[in-house]
Amino acid sequence: MVAGEEVANRRVVPNEYISGFPEETDMEIVTSTMKLKVPEGSKAVLVKNLSLSCDAHMRAQMSLDGAPSAASLFEPVLESGHPNFKEGNLMWGVTGWEEYSLISMTEYLMKITNTDVPLTYYNGLLGMNGLTAYAAFFEVCSPKKGEYVYVSAAFGTVGQLVGQFAKLMGCYVAGSKEKVDLLKTKFGFDDAFNYKEEEDLASTLKRYFPEGIDIYFENVGGVMLDAVLLNMRLHGRIAVCGMISQYNRAKLEGVNNLFYLLTKRILMRGFFVLDYGHLYPQFLETTIKHLTEGKIVYVEDVVEGLEKAPSALVGIFQGHSVGRKVVLLARD
Amino acid sequence: MVAGEEVANRRVVPNEYISGFPEETDMEIVTSTMKLKVPEGSKAVLVKNLSLSCDAHMRAQMSLDGAPSAASLFEPVLESGHPNFKEGNLMWGVTGWEEYSLISMTEYLMKITNTDVPLTYYNGLLGMNGLTAYAAFFEVCSPKKGEYVYVSAAFGTVGQLVGQFAKLMGCYVAGSKEKVDLLKTKFGFDDAFNYKEEEDLASTLKRYFPEGIDIYFENVGGVMLDAVLLNMRLHGRIAVCGMISQYNRAKLEGVNNLFYLLTKRILMRGFFVLDYGHLYPQFLETTIKHLTEGKIVYVEDVVEGLEKAPSALVGIFQGHSVGRKVVLLARD
The missing domain is CATH 3.90.180.10 (Medium-chain alcohol dehydrogenases, catalytic domain)
Incomplete structure (x- = not known):
């Protein structure tokens, strides 16, 4: 050309x-x-x-x-x-x-x-997905060692990375998605379940998080969010990075359990990666280092x-x- | 005794x-x-x-x-x-x-x-209501001069105070509640409407906030929250201090427009005053000063x-x- x-x-x-x-x-x-x-x-x-x-x-x-x-x-x-x-x-x-x-x-x-x-x-x-996982997890969710992290749509690029960042931070991580085994064996999640096989998501989450959820990395929305709200811990944090269950709907689905935002003093934040461009250099340096050392799988x-x-x-x-x-x- | x-x-x-x-x-x-x-x-x-x-x-x-x-x-x-x-x-x-x-x-x-x-x-x-208004408005909502503030259940003690704090910050404030005239004449709100007289809350809010809402002080929940989400501006903030519309319900009401949390990158935070006790001394000093100078009405x-x-x-x-x-x- x-x-x-x-x-x-x-x-x-x-x-x-x-x-x-x-x-x-x-x-x-x-x-x-x-x-x-x-x-x-x-x-x-x-x-x-x-x-x-x-x-x-x-x-x-x-x-x-x-x-x-x-x-x-x-x-x-x-x-x-x-x-x-x-x-x-x-x-x-x-x-x-x-x-x-x-x-x-x-x-x-x-x-x-x-x-x-x-x-x-x-x-x-090393682009938008990575920066999304990094900024939404570290900036919005303020993770602390030992906290309980739940990632929905965990097999997406962002979800895989959040899980890995969370493990590097010393958190317990479980995710939901079809490829349960890969999440555990390849990406190091502590546990995983296939939400399509679960009838009552609220009880499922209770089973995987008996102590409750400190951090929810939201990619799904709708009934998943409702079930999560019931299982959040006091002062929990929710980074809303996607609501994949809502993209194909003509009419948006109702979420009934928002009242728990109040009783559990939950922080919920809609996230868009381009607001966090200033973090790119530190993200890139950290991530390439982890990648080179084999601590992050992609x-x-x-x-x-x-x-x-x-x-x-x-x-x-x-x-x-x-x-x-x-x-x-x-x-x- | x-x-x-x-x-x-x-x-x-x-x-x-x-x-x-x-x-x-x-x-x-x-x-x-x-x-x-x-x-x-x-x-x-x-x-x-x-x-x-x-x-x-x-x-x-x-x-x-x-x-x-x-x-x-x-x-x-x-x-x-x-x-x-x-x-x-x-x-x-x-x-x-x-x-x-x-x-x-x-x-x-x-x-x-x-x-x-x-x-x-x-x-x-000078107790929990005042500290709620102060901490939720200044800490959770991070107000800036000239921003658009909407207070629901504005005639409650907390709502009245939030409106007055917002005016002292140089914001535009509108509230909803029955006592429309008092909100404007006594508490200095820029505008007010009686939500009970409105058929379509989303259009009502559009009328009172043609530029959209930067800060929503949430006391009501349910359909009010749904209408507000439609009218929020980019990077809006919602302090959830109460959901009075939900207290008397056996079954919680669904909120359909949470998808806008994502598209508008909204922050939403459940607030409980006892988490903010450390702000009490500065709140008390500020508020008694405003009260003495007649800048706050109670x-x-x-x-x-x-x-x-x-x-x-x-x-x-x-x-x-x-x-x-x-x-x-x-x-x-």
């Missing part, structure tokens, strides 16, 4: 009306022509996307905004109107589910300096080609994912 | 099964004999209650624990096994709805040093005699209260 050249740019767009669990036919790939040129006077940055993330929250975006955005890894910048980003910089940030992107919200772009790790790790572990599930993106997203909701789903677009 | 003497001690007790809105017949006054003597070796403190608070949350206690507790003003201690509290100290703290109390949880007892104000103010403004509604306590509590739920309800038991 040469700056100024015209290229075909493919991207994934949802159909106008999408409801319930996504199916492949809810999305299509459209091709437009894009001139590889930053508009005169703009501070935007023009990039080619090497790989794209594939996240459950994209489904919610499709209903809210129309188009999903992904955590992308960018190849060396093609052209930049921004003084901090030069041609040749390797970066990661948020963009559309597409091959080329013109990025004007440059405040969330991060330069990649450490390339000793697989580059696709910046789509997950698994990827890479599919190749933008045309695989819709089925990859559908797969997440069907519980097919083993490891972080990444859509690889180009190797250079 | 003389230490060691036997006295008749009357107290209010709820009937075994109480449900829904309280009625006077749900409570009765029982008399027992009490020896005015701290048990040998105990660090408890024996007091005569001069006046007792009357609070909406007592209704919830009746369902949860069986017996209500009140913010009491105590006459000079009759006998004390605790080195910090001496005979003759005037104090306030939490006790039963009764004439004499033996208090063993002495960590929440406060000595009264400033007696230039009416002593019953320690049942409300209204009391005193009934005399323990036998009036049940009807006073019933009256709160019927919206009869104008000012802080206090049950006066003795003048010395």
